[in-house]
Amino acid sequence: MNALRGREFDAVVVGGGLAGLAAAHRLAVAGRRVALVEKRDRLGGSSAMSGGWLALSGTALQRTAGVADSDALFLADMVATGGGFADELLLQALVEHQARAVEAIDRAGAWTDELKVSAGMTVARAHLIRIRDLLGFLESEARAAGAVIRRGCAAHALIWDGERVRGIRSESGDLTADAGVVLASGGFSRSRELLELFVPDQAGAMPYGGLGSTGDGLRMGWMLGAGLADIGHVAGTYGQHPETTDDEHELLTANYLGAILVNARGERFADESESYKVLGSAVLGQPGGMAHQVFDSVVRARSRPGVPLSDMERIDDLGHLVSAPTLTALEHGLGIPAGRLRRTVELYNESVSGRTEDGFGRTGLVNGVGPLVPVAVPPYYAYSAVTAMTSTYGGLSVAPDTSVTRVDGTRIAGLWAAGEIVGGFHGASYMTGTALTKALVFGIQAAETILER
Ligand SMILES: Cc1cc2nc3c(=O)[nH]c(=O)nc-3n(C[C@H](O)[C@H](O)[C@H](O)COP(=O)(O)OP(=O)(O)OC[C@H]3O[C@@H](n4cnc5c(N)ncnc54)[C@H](O)[C@@H]3O)c2cc1C
Structure with missing residues (x-):
């Protein structure tokens, strides 16, 4: 100086x-x-x-x-x-x-x-x-x-x-x-x-x-x-694991690739295609201030290694991606009351197929853009994330x-x-x-x- x-x-x-x-x-x-x-x-x-x-x-x-x-x-x-x-x-x-x-x-x-x-x-x-x-x-x-x-x-x-x-x-x-x-x-x-x-x-x-x-x-x-x-x-940004260290980048928005968000009770609570800032505020209001990103192997295959926000390989390497052969096993692993996640996914898949309207108004992957996919092809995955003030x-x-x-x-x-x-x-x-x-x-x-x- x-x-x-x-x-x-x-x-x-x-x-x-x-x-x-x-x-x-x-x-x-x-x-x-x-x-x-x-x-x-x-x-x-x-x-x-x-x-x-x-x-x-x-x-x-x-x-x-x-x-x-x-x-x-x-x-x-x-x-x-x-x-x-x-x-x-x-x-x-x-x-x-x-x-x-x-x-x-x-x-x-x-x-x-x-x-x-x-x-x-x-x-x-x-x-x-x-x-x-x-x-x-x-x-x-x-x-x-x-x-x-x-x-x-x-x-x-x-x-x-x-x-x-x-x-x-x-x-x-x-x-x-x-x-x-x-x-x-x-x-x-x-x-x-x-x-x-x-x-x-x-x-x-x-x-x-x-x-x-x-x-x-x-x-x-x-x-x-x-x-x-x-x-x-x-507002905070949704999508970060609660154990992320200070200088890491561990944000994942699998919801923009087709995942749904469910709270600790296994319930959806928002249109997952909204900005992650809007979702950040919604997640802060959920039990424990967290939400699981739940998806199947179709969405898992959309991972882009090395591409921030879409890199599931990195999340997996960090041990923060949970997987299970069935939705029942996944909800058990996440501590969600029995049957809730399966029911939530059934309702969501019905709206994706066009038989019903989505209860949260979701019409696309991100910001209303991109065709939705059902959560249907095992194995199933979850990334549990909180809102971070990035x-x-x-x-x-x-x-x-x-x-x-x-x-x-x-x-x-x-x-x-x-x-x-x-x-x-x-x-x-x-x-x-x-x-x-x-x-x-x-x-x-x-x-x-x-x-x-
Ligand atoms: C994990 C993460 C991911 C993000 N991803 C994106 C993204 O992909 N795209 C996007 O658009 N935005 C993203 N953002 C936001 C974006 O990175 C920031 O808004 C942007 O980098 C801010 O740039 P800046 O130069 O204003 O501030 P910074 O890059 O934060 O630089 C400010 C500097 O000022 C220094 N400083 C503070 N006080 C003093 C002082 N009194 N005297 C001297 N120095 C001081 C700080 O130490 C710091 O080095 C992300 C943020 C985070 C945390």
């Missing part, structure tokens, strides 16, 4: 996840003097733990796969997913600038061929990228261009000179910046205090996300009168250029924010992949805004 003292920077970036690295990278390659501080001893934050799915429209991969997507459909799906609560100006800016994300992924060579429909989408728009390759590329190019990157250095306050933000205070001293500060310190999924304050009904979710996600930047913004957006909609999609209010705005809508001079710390993009629910896309697109946008000054 001493190497930083006394040096003047154009900008200081707080947080070394995708948003912070994207901002620092863009500023450094444009020749600006930039310092990035990261409070943990390694970079990456929640971004490095993530599944690596990015929502993008009009990509080469979609064209090759014959997917008919458009910017207008992407926008319409996000607006619908947000239930009318998301800020459309921010969503428009995301769609408009997504080409910057595509370019960064191109340059990092981080694409895979995986493309799928996931939560909130009406077409296949979730692109799997090698997220660690992208983070590594941004870091190494930023360093090569002169960015100063410090690990183990937590910012704890913003320096305000009466007119604008001029830098940060940290345990190791002050760091000043002529243009100002980009807050990219992630969400508050690891702060029980903030979760209890904003969304007490979600406080029972398993704490997850990067260990640095304690809402530090959010508090720094408040100190200067920043507004908040989407906070009341923060990420908090509410936070500081911002303008589309990433300027942090006050409660009254005016801009706080010299303060920008990008990534999970920001609210307004998701509204009531979440489309898979939009968190990483927004971190990358608006991390770059924060830098562009500073460069335009």
Whole structure:
């Protein structure tokens, strides 16, 4: 840190996840003097733990796969997913600038061929990228261009000179910046205090996300009168085993491949094709706050090894996939009262065959898309999962250029924010992949805004 003292920077970036690295990278390659501080001893934050799915429209991969997507459909799906609560100006800016994300992924060579429909989408728009390759590329190019990157250095306050933000205070001293500060310190999924304050009904979710996600930047913004957006909609994600360790990724959404969800009594309770955030809240209300994903060998064969959210091999290797030759044996193994699971599956299979209407309105695999399959071909499987607070999609209010705005809508001079710390993009629910896309697109946008000054 001493190497930083006394040096003047154009900008200081707080947080070394995708948003912070994207901002620092863009500023450094444009020749600006930039310092990035990261409070943990390694970079990456929640971004490095993530599944690596990015929502993008009009990509080469979609064209090759014959997917008919458009910017207008992407926008319409996000607006619908947000239930009318998301800020459309921010969503428009995301769609408009997504080409910057595509370019960064191109340059990092981080694409895979995986493309799928996931939560909130009406077409296949979730692109799997090698997220660690992208983070590594941004870091190494930023360093090569002169960015100063410090690990183990937590910012704890913003320096305000009466007119604008001029830098940060940290345990190791002050760091000043002529243009100002980009807050990219992630969400508050690891702060029980903030979760209890904003969304007490979600406080029972398993704490997850990067260990640095304690809402530090959010508090720094408040100190200067920043507004908040989407906070009341923060919700946990369903699909994680209760024994998952801190830095593992063990989310499975077999329901999007055809599984049903049943509670400890063996009863269904929701339309399994809903967003895993909506299901997260539903599962918190079930006995023991858990639900089993129950499926047969047809769905088991749809597993995609190495593909987050669909990788049953990995779950099996971890010893978290239960299997049995009959439904009776499965319900016994899960401790479900005798006969209940079999009855639930019979009712479900009748609705899949079209003889009855589904009691929960399920008409497709995910978001209403994709033909349903009965749970009928042994052996049978179950993955028992809880709701985890992986990420908090509410936070500081911002303008589309990433300027942090006050409660009254005016801009706080010299303060920008990008990534999970920001609210307004998701509204009531979440489309898979939009968190990483927004971190990358608006991390770059924060830098562009500073460069335009
Ligand atoms: C298991 C899991 C799977 C996910 N999968 C997906 C997915 O497939 N697609 C998707 O779109 N989203 C996904 N998400 C969400 C997504 O990963 C995050 O929303 C996104 O990565 C946030 O990026 P960020 O740069 O804003 O924050 P982060 O990547 O969390 O980075 C913030 C950094 O700031 C640091 N920091 C915090 N406070 C300070 C401080 N005071 N001083 C200095 N540094 C500080 C933190 O330590 C951290 O390194 C997932 C999340 C999890 C946990």
